[in-house]
Amino acid sequence: MTWRRHGWWVPALLVVAVLGWWYLGHGQPVASPAQRAADAAALRDPALIARGEYLATAGDCAACHTARDGQRYAGGRSLGTPFGDVPAPNITPDPDTGIGQWSFDDFWRALHEGKGRRGELLYPVFSYTSFTKVSRDDALAIFAYLKSLPPVQRPDTALGLEFPYNVRSSLVAWRALYFKPGEYRPDPTKSEQWNRGAYLVQGLGHCNECHSTRDSLGGIEQDRHLTGGQIPQLDWYAPDLSTQAGGGLDGWRAQDIVDLLKTGQSAKGTAFGPMADVVRLSTQHLRDADLQAVAVYLQSLPPRAPAAAVPFVQAASHAQGGKLYAQHCADCHGKDGRGVAGTYPPLDGNTSVTEPTGINAIRSVLLGGFAPATAGNPQPYSMPPFAQQLNDEDVAAVVGYIRQSWSNQAAAVQPADVGTYRNTPVD
Structure with missing residues (x-):
């Protein structure tokens, strides 16, 4: 929101x-x-x-x-x-x-x-x-x-x-x-490593500022800690950070989190959009011990309650989207959507693909995907933009296809959604 x-x-x-x-x-x-x-x-x-x-x-x-x-x-x-x-x-x-x-x-x-x-x-x-x-x-x-x-x-x-x-x-x-001012107070029931991760995530890292829902007055909903949200004015969706059942990082290992923060790329996905800048300017420079602490804390976030059951309805443009995917995407991301480890990110089960709004996938298709260059991955592969090759109907079709193929069962997107984000500034 x-x-x-x-x-x-x-x-x-x-x-x-x-x-x-x-x-x-x-x-x-x-x-x-x-x-x-x-x-x-x-x-x-x-x-x-x-x-x-x-x-x-x-x-x-x-x-x-x-x-x-x-x-x-x-x-x-x-x-x-x-x-x-x-x-x-x-x-x-x-x-x-x-x-x-x-x-x-x-x-x-x-x-x-x-x-x-x-x-x-x-x-x-x-x-x-x-x-x-x-x-x-x-x-x-x-x-x-x-x-x-x-x-x-x-x-x-x-x-x-x-x-x-x-x-x-x-x-x-x-x-x-x-707003309630107050320094971080360690939780005596948790480990020193967990408390260090909580301090970095809640305080210096200010992760909640993007990864939580805001209301109409711009305030963060306090009961929605790190549950994901649309970033104001940037039109990217920052995912839920729980690795437990129902979380946005469901199934991520601690090493997956560390890899993404250190290099911009992990077995589960790649940092694009605003997160690419966070990795480039900030997290790649953190000590391994601090990255491990962040991962330990994120892995302790609770499971998320399942969303209200909505009948899965496959988009009418699914077949068209499949043809476009085979033509433009499959060479890198694979027919099975699993990508190539260490090179091209998977689309199957990728939280950035299946996030609630579809914004991230739309903008990646339109603008391309540019992972950050880091010390651990100095020459990352990038995805070319398709804004000039595909019209709004085509983009909606291929995005709908990847959001509804393999194990993905997210809602389709509409051509009007694509038109909205086609003209959104990059920064």
């Missing part, structure tokens, strides 16, 4: 705002003078800076805070939401346009409480709803790394939100509904 633009009736939310008003003036206490002095001294520690670089990579900070062809961490990228565009700020230590005048208390407040240097409420396109779980020590390391970067002067671009979304005080109500 995507965010949808519904009228936000501000007077109705004022009732909730009254409940959340306390939040404006109250938060976590700042550090003591002695602690602030210790923090300032620690910022110059090369070991802390190196750890901060690793943690910033784990958090994929550069992905949002770097404009296309821009200088790393200098901001300028416009982040689209259903409510308008929010520019990612410059987080290099430039004193005028970056975080050069920020103290660690300021940075901790932004990460942990979602508040800016002057106490302003930050828009949740900055994933403080997840980053609040980051530990103080890790936050200090990330801040030390950012402060060590060369300063880049680049003023923020204008906020692109429409009224009433451009009124920051309205965020009081949103936060009362969707």
Whole structure:
């Protein structure tokens, strides 16, 4: 389910705002003078800076805070939401346009409480709803790394939100509904490895921000943790991450998860779309121990309740889709849809093929599939785009065919769906 633009009736939310008003003036206490002095001294520690670089990579900070062809961490990228565009700020230590005048208390407040240097409420396109779980020590390391970067002067671009979304005080109500600050607390009943994986997935990795359903106000449904969802404005579907029965990664082994995060490719599938960038910029650089911890945590996610039974109805275009598949797809993905191990991903049982919306398969056929180049797979095979060769009816037919062949029993897609996503921007 995507965010949808519904009228936000501000007077109705004022009732909730009254409940959340306390939040404006109250938060976590700042550090003591002695602690602030210790923090300032620690910022110059090369070991802390190196750890901060690793943690910033784990958090994929550069992905949002770097404009296309821009200088790393200098901001300028416009982040689209259903409510308008929010520019990612410059987080290099430039004193005028970056975080050069920020103290660690300021940075901790932004990460942990979602508040800016002057106490302003930050828009949740900055994933403080997840980053609040980051530990103080890790936050200090990330801040030390950012402060060590060369300063880049680049003023923020204008906020692109429409009224009433451009009124920051309205965020009081949103936060009362969707945000509870607090560091990650280890579960004493779980192993150290499980807790490390939970910390990375829930906090720094902020996986829930894409892999969960959002409601009409852009809030994450709390009872739908990592159950999959359509990524706002990007029009890709981030799958359910449970490996148990009914999950989006049903049947995935821990090694399959590690392989995909490390190389962009596994025996079960390949990272395309936004996930390819996550692998390229972030997860391929993580230590094997951290990747294993993530896999252990994901494998502990519960089974999913079966969806309401819907009679399987094969698309009328199935035969046409089979002919198109044989002509354009079978040479790589095989007549049986099993692909070629280590080269071409399988389509049979592939969660990206059978996800609820059909978006991923449609966009892959239209735009092609481009796996990330990684140290473990420096020259991945890519799938060519077919937008110029196939019309909407043909794309719907072949996508319907792969979603309803072999063991796949997903719903067919319509030509109108293809037309919608044919003109969707890539980024």
